[in-house]
Amino acid sequence: MTAFPDVKSLLEADRADGSIYSNPDVYEMEMDRIFTHNWIWVAHRSDIPESGDFITTFVGSHPVIVSRDRKGQVHVMLNRCRHRAATVCEQRHGKTASFVCPYHGWAYGLDGALRGVPHQDGYTGQLDKAKLPLVSLRVEEYNGLIFATFDKDIMSLDAWLGKAKPWIDLFMKQGAYWPVKTMGEHKFTFPGNWKIQLENTTDAYHFPIVHKSFLDSVDKETEDTLTFLGGEGYVEDLGHGHSVMVMIPDLVDLDENLEAPIPQRFEELAEELGKDHSPEEVRKIIRAVGGSGFNLNLFPNLACSMAFFRVLRPLSVSETEIRHIAIGMDGGPEAANQARLRLHEHFQGPMGFGTPDDAEAWDRVQRGSLAGRDIPVLLNRGIGHEAERENGNLYSDVSAETGMRAAYRQWLVAMTAEENAE
Known part of the structure; x- marks a missing residue:
């Protein structure tokens, strides 16, 4: 487990230590504590108005895809193939029926479900597609603003925005x-x-x-x-x-x-x-x-x-x-x-x-x-x-x-x- 610095000494009610801008250990701690455990804004509703629409963006340092599936539901998924970690989408935005990894052709639906694996018989029955979707983040929306988080136990977006x-x-x-x-x-x-x-x-x-x-x-x-x-x-x-x-x-x-x-x-x-x-x-x-x-x-x-x-x-x-x-x-x-x-x-x-x-x-x-x-x-x-x-x-x-x-x-x-x- 990463040993993070003691940040309590860096901040007082009316001042902060200048190292909060330049300490790489503080930065790594922020990526872990703040950008994976808070609601992070990823898109506006108008960015993906119709089924099949998507954009690519980031949650902290993690590349993600924001998509709207055929039922109109919004998904935020890690842009990482479950096979060998290649990104499955490089376009900034667009419309599609699926996301296909360019490395080995694994294909995922708009909801992240793994739909197809070329030459699946090579796995001799040891691959269960249902267990290998794109990793999904928790997603909620308020008045057109779409947020996502890695933290499944975080308070609701409604409570967070307050x-x-x-x-x-x-x-x-x-x-x-x-x-x-x-x-x-x-x-x-x-x-x-x-x-x-x-x-x-x-x-x-x-x-x-x-x-x-x-x-x-x-x-x-x-x-x-x-x-x-x-x-x-x-x-x-x-x-x-x-x-x-x-x-x-x-x-x-x-x-x-x-x-x-x-x-x-x-x-x-x-x-x-x-x-x-x-x-x-x-x-x-x-x-x-x-x-x-x-x-x-x-x-x-x-x-x-x-x-x-x-x-x-x-x-x-x-x-x-x-x-x-x-x-x-x-x-x-x-x-x-x-x-x-x-x-x-x-x-x-x-x-x-x-x-x-x-x-x-x-x-x-x-x-x-x-x-x-x-x-x-x-x-x-x-x-x-x-x-x-x-x-x-x-x-x-x-x-x-x-x-x-x-x-x-x-x-x-x-x-x-x-x-x-x-």
């Missing part, structure tokens, strides 16, 4: 009158630990500094909307490591404030939509195009970030893959979806203003954390005026590090779960 569920529901209102759908992604890696990015999604403090070039690129009305430090926004701990950072309170519920003036940058779009939709419908669609006013962090790997999904995947202790997935209205006006894509490209895209600046900051944190010893990473912003709501949730102002502290509390719970069970 107080984050109402925020997921609010985020999905970006479909306006239609369901939300994914519309492509921008994928990249950065030379840093996965937790640096986890922190970033709940960090409003950096926005006017890191993203000054973005703010300089937008119109004055948009700039004023995104100048939210010192405003009425807040960060709230939702339990189980989840948190929400509300930056623009007026855009929390997209079904409200429909009488608000249409922002100048959407006036031309509103005129085009008005040819086929009523004024009220136009206002609702326009609000959906602009996105929600909050970032929702779902521990450990998904952020519902204003108007897109941000998914992280640890590659090593000092390298992380990020996917920025654009979302739109499934069946909605093409002009509205095109507008959402243009907004996504402006900030999240590879030539956008936001992603390159964020990635530079993450890289610097990784490199800087190697300088010196016994110098803590501070997580104390806003802790002095953190308060508790009636439901027990901790919250503080929008620039507070409440969300980071929430994530690290859950990190410690997961990392010490076996010790606490003894």
Whole structure:
């Protein structure tokens, strides 16, 4: 059994040891304790809308296939042939009736069942296909978000998401009158630990500094909307490591404030939509195009970030893959979806203003954390005026590090779960 380090000494209520970003033993422990014993987001319902649809992705370091079988049931299976361990699917996405290993031709159904073995008589009756399906993970779904876990005894997804569920529901209102759908992604890696990015999604403090070039690129009305430090926004701990950072309170519920003036940058779009939709419908669609006013962090790997999904995947202790997935209205006006894509490209895209600046900051944190010893990473912003709501949730102002502290509390719970069970 692997001897893992004592992580309790690495984290305090308001600070963390810098080695949490660079210690390979801590990283291996995270892969074991966090990415195999928590609910990990793997797909959105729209990625596999019909029977036979599939995508390939990862749960931690494990390659998996997410498929929808002929009965409509979703499966998440290890992408590993039960014979000699070859992957049985290399396509990113597609439609199929089965998965066939290219090495020896073992064939598996959409549900992972082993259907066929070439020249099976060579096993002289010693092979039972029923006992050799693709290894399946536990799968559950909430409002289109599909999660999987290796842990068969973990709490239900409904309980795990808990107080984050109402925020997921609010985020999905970006479909306006239609369901939300994914519309492509921008994928990249950065030379840093996965937790640096986890922190970033709940960090409003950096926005006017890191993203000054973005703010300089937008119109004055948009700039004023995104100048939210010192405003009425807040960060709230939702339990189980989840948190929400509300930056623009007026855009929390997209079904409200429909009488608000249409922002100048959407006036031309509103005129085009008005040819086929009523004024009220136009206002609702326009609000959906602009996105929600909050970032929702779902521990450990998904952020519902204003108007897109941000998914992280640890590659090593000092390298992380990020996917920025654009979302739109499934069946909605093409002009509205095109507008959402243009907004996504402006900030999240590879030539956008936001992603390159964020990635530079993450890289610097990784490199800087190697300088010196016994110098803590501070997580104390806003802790002095953190308060508790009636439901027990901790919250503080929008620039507070409440969300980071929430994530690290859950990190410690997961990392010490076996010790606490003894």
